[in-house]
Amino acid sequence: MLGEFSLIREYFQDQVPSDTLGVGDDAARIPVPGATQVVACKDLLIEGRHFFPDVDPGTLGHKALAVNLSDLAAMGARPLGYLLGIGLRTVQPDWLKAFSGGMVGLGRRFECPLVGGDTVRVSGEIVISVTALGTLPAGQTGLLRQAAKPGDDIWVSGYLGAAHIALSGLQGDTRVSRECLAATRSSLETPEPRVALGQALLGIAHAAIDISDGLAQDLGHILEESGCGAILRCADLPLDPRLDGLPQDLQIRAALTGGDDYELCFTAPASKRADLSRLSQTCGLALSRVGVIRKGSGLNVLDTNGRQMELQHVGFDHFRRDVNER
């Protein structure tokens, strides 16, 4: 069976004009007459696959919008508004009030209103589909996956691994203490989209992507699209401090391949290190240098002793067999 990414390339890659960015990046970019370009993206959330049936509806509303704002951030775009498609089994006013409160509340923080959508009844799982729109100045390419250059530093915002540990704890796959679960749950349920950082990276960063499927896989998309290779140093990964006390190899695996982080991974030339250290201060957000882009292909992951490390899988893929064996 085709994997998720080959499937998209094979069946959903339409031809677009040369000044338009179509399928293949964090969001599409469409020029419109006038000074700005429209940036657009969509992410689906399905009950049982992206969230548990008993999830707190307020956090679900937040996450449905947050994962899309994260894609806009990964382009360096400024949020403009969004549309919501939702399929529900029943109308439960309390659930809907909390859901819309979480979603609209997050949108307000970024001056990004709900401007339309569609609502239907379903007999099976709840389906939530958000289409987010943003803008980029005319002539600005945005932060493309194809823009990494050999010699670039690889950077990651914030901390990695907490969302996956929370998920794994809730699923009963990993023994996670009650305290650790309580502390990490917010990373899984209410990720913070790095909207201000994304826009500030225009003119500083070359390539960017948001980490939804795991750093190794998402960085892999940058490498493939840019025709480069990379070295990634586990010793420099920003492991979430809330994971202190868990086995180190588990923390590293969560950070490399867990997913659900919604931090930005970006590349920038070494000449921008001082700018990035200032930006980290002004955004109040850790920025960590975790590796380097080089000529060639493939991701070379070095363990904490500097030795080459093999990964069983690089991240989340909806159509990989073991994801579907639950």
Ligand SMILES: Nc1ncnc2c1ncn2[C@@H]1O[C@H](COP(=O)(O)OP(=O)(O)OP(=O)(O)O)[C@@H](O)[C@H]1O
């Ligand atoms: N059914 C589809 N039709 C057209 N384009 C698609 C379809 N599914 C995905 N794409 C496009 O393929 C590219 C990669 O999509 P993908 O979902 O892997 O990226 P993402 O949304 O940044 O990541 P994630 O979904 O893990 O947050 C994007 O440009 C997306 O718009």
Ligand SMILES: Cc1ncc(C[n+]2csc(CCOP(=O)(O)O)c2C)c(N)n1
């Ligand atoms: C209940 C439940 N099961 C599994 C996961 C893990 N998960 C699902 S989709 C995805 C990648 C990003 O999604 P997409 O590629 O669809 O944008 C990840 C890491 C979860 N969050 N909740």
Ligand SMILES: [Mg+2]
């Ligand atoms: Mg997607």
